[in-house]
Amino acid sequence: MNIQEIQLTSRPTGIPSAENFALAQNTLPEIQDGEVLVKNLWMSVDPYMRGRMMDRASYIAPFQIGEALEGGAIGEVLESKNSEFPVGTKVNSMQGWRSHYISNGNGLTALPVTPLPDQSFLGIMGMPGMTAWTGLFRIAKLKPTDTVFISAASGAVGSVACQIAKMHGCTVVGSTSSDDKVALLKSLGVDVVINYKKESNLIEALAKAAPQGIDVYFENVGGEHLEAALANMNDYGRIAVCGMISQYNATEPQPGPTNLAMLIIKKLKVEGFIVFDHWAHYGEFAQQMGQWISEGKIKWEETVYEGLAEAPNAFIGLFEGKNKGKMLVKL
Amino acid sequence: MNIQEIQLTSRPTGIPSAENFALAQNTLPEIQDGEVLVKNLWMSVDPYMRGRMMDRASYIAPFQIGEALEGGAIGEVLESKNSEFPVGTKVNSMQGWRSHYISNGNGLTALPVTPLPDQSFLGIMGMPGMTAWTGLFRIAKLKPTDTVFISAASGAVGSVACQIAKMHGCTVVGSTSSDDKVALLKSLGVDVVINYKKESNLIEALAKAAPQGIDVYFENVGGEHLEAALANMNDYGRIAVCGMISQYNATEPQPGPTNLAMLIIKKLKVEGFIVFDHWAHYGEFAQQMGQWISEGKIKWEETVYEGLAEAPNAFIGLFEGKNKGKMLVKL
Structure with a gap:
């Protein structure tokens, strides 16, 4: 059958542009025994994909030039010769950026039967939600008495991290990039929100937002945000390094913070992590998150682009601050 | 009685110079009940003291202008009205940079009776030795299979860290600043030694020295050394941040490494530490180090300046690479 897919046509320099991508036709053969044909319903675009667009070890x-990109997606089984995934099964895969695909079942997960919308398994119940939970509890060892600073606080990961930390009893300071994102975060209960685009001195802005100092920094941004956090950390503070989106499109090497000696002076712990390493704990996360959702204790936002052809724009929008919460493409 | 002391006369800008210090006269009263009069025999100069010369919270x-500096010292009790420290007792204190002092016993530790030279309690058996041991075992959780990179490897801390790591079974790469220090480190069993002053690209030099990658980086230097380590770390590597001597005399903020995203990509753990926080474990360290010394398994170097008046030059020499092993002043 004929399918559509988004291919990487050239490696971006700086912020990716539409010219780096092409909507292409492809064909799929008939499925064989053990295989399923899946039609994608939703796909995810995430900042980490920018790294895969560079030709480097990681x-x-x-991603390869001239081939379809990959990423999280929710689809529905259209044809099946695999008893584990009968027709109609909703499945989670890494086969995004295409209309249909064939799978032998490896890397496919059937969605559990819940009242939750399918696409929540790409967001609050999926990789971004699990990332927030992992960073706070498994990396930063969050305590109820902590003051937590979360950058990119209105993003898919940050907005969940903010709410988890509030439920845990923490004082939460978030940074974001626009006044309506500030309003969103305040509506989620974030104690103090910084619109960093309006601040000339982020170190001072953070000192004012958290005069008691920062115990945990959930790092999504890098650069000046990391410098401001280091300047305002309390002794024995912990930094969970989830992302550094300010660096991903840099065409020249970006100098790091000038105040790394704070690591010593304040005896800080810094740990980078990749959520996939922690996936054995997904069940624990999902049980907890499912309960919070069923109790109405957590909210999530989605920003949805319509149609596979819009996937590059959705992805590029991540670096222009166009998403509130999870950025999704509805196929 | 009349004594001599070194006072801080002005706060250094950049590398400290002789003009920042003055040899001054002072007087001590008669000792009171519970007090002792101590004559210093040896004093320590250490890079961390540079931080105390700045007027900032840490x-x-x-240190205060017009007052005597402080630091580790070994002395001998000349007069005593404290039964815990009779005349002739050798004591360790933080009352360096002066010829004599009076103490009520707080902060004084009598040296244990050992065949070791007194001044070893300012070096291999003291703060620098304990720092090496703490960084490797308590912070970096050293394993025998680790490849360890140690910067400032011929210094008081680094030269001990190199030998401990070798005894633990590790492969050790050291960096230092001169050919005779390279020779010293090779004589201590360090597997590969980099003279960083002869390398135009430290990232490549380290890649060549440790093609298998670095599991543990013992950070004493900062700047380009940290950048090179980050570029060459293996996944899940650990960085024990002990010092950043390249930054201490900076008059302008020094940009950090450009490759901090390696923290995420390689899932690294970084932890800054101050040895004083770990002093409850001194007994454990001293037992182990004493055994290594008695078995002839560990060596140490001393660079000795003679006379209290030479203490500023000894201190300044730390930043000019003038010491092999522990820098000491013999009073």
Whole structure:
């Protein structure tokens, strides 16, 4: 059958542009025994994908020029010769950026039967939600008495991290990039929100937002945000390094913070993490998150682009601050 | 009685110079009940003291202008009205930079009776030795299979860290600043030694020295050394941040490494530490180090300046690479 897919046509320099991508036709053969044909319903775009667009060794292989991109997606089984995934099964995979795909079941997960919308398994119940939970509890060892600073606080990960930390009893300071994102975060209960685009001195802004100092920094941004956090950390503070989105599109090496000696002076712990390393704990996360959702204790936002052809724009929008909460493409 | 002391006369800008210090006269009263009069025999100069010369909040109070500096010292009790420290007792204190002092016993530790030279309790058996041991075992959780990179490897801390790591079974790469220090480190069993002053690209030099990658980085230097380590760390590597001597005399803020995203990509753990926080474990360290010394398994170097008046030059020499092993002043 004929399908559509988004291919990487060239490696971006700086912020990716539409010219780096192409909507292409492809064909799929008939399915064989043990295989399923899946039609994608939703796909995820995430900042980490920018790294895969570079040709370098990393924790995950680079995308190849002239081939379809990959990423989290929710689909529905259209044809099945695999008894584990009968027709109609909703499945989670890494086969996004295409209309349909064939799978032998490896890497497919059937969605559990819940009242939750399918696409929540790409967001609050999926990788971004699990990332927030992992960073706070498994990396930063969050305590109820902590003051927590979360950058990119209105994003898919940050907005969940903010709410988890509030439920845990913490004081939460978030940074974001626009007044309506500030309003969103305040509505989620964040104690103090910084619109960093309006601040000329982020170190001072953070000192004012958290005069008691920061115990845990959930790092999504890098650069000046990391410098401001280091300047305002309390002794024995913990920094969970989830992302550094300010660095991903840099065309020249970006100098790091000038105040790394704070690591010593304040005896800080810093740990980078990749959520996939922690996936054995997904059940624990999902049980907890499902309960919070069923109790109405947590909210989530989605920003949805319509149609596979819009996937590159959705992805590019991540670096222009166009998403509140999870950025999704509805196929 | 009349005594001599070294006072801080002005706060240094950049590398400290002789003009920042003055040899001054002072007087001590007669000792009271419970007090002892101590004559210093040896004093320590250490890079961390540079931080105390700045007027800023830190883990230890800044030195005051017009007052004597402080630091580790070994002395002998000359007069005593304290039965815990009879005349002739050798004592360890933080009352360096002066010829004599009076103490009520707080902060004094009698040296244990050992065949070791007194001044070893300012070096291998003291703060620098304990720092090496703490960084490797308590912070970096050293394993025998680790490849360890140690910067400032020929210094008081680094030269001990190199030998401990070798005894533990590790492969050790050290960096230092001159050919005779390279020779010293090779004589101590360090597997590969980099003279960083002869390398135009430290990232490549380290990659060549440790093609298998670095599991543990013992950070004493900062700047380009940290950048090179980050570029060459293996996944899940650990960085024990002990010092950043390249930053201490900076008159302008020094940009940090450009490759901090390696924290995420490689899932690294970084932890800054101050040895004083770990002093409850001194007994454990001293037992182990004493055994290594008695078995002839560990060596140490001393660089000795003679006379209290030479203490500023000894201190300044730390930043000019003038010491092999522990820098000491013999009073």
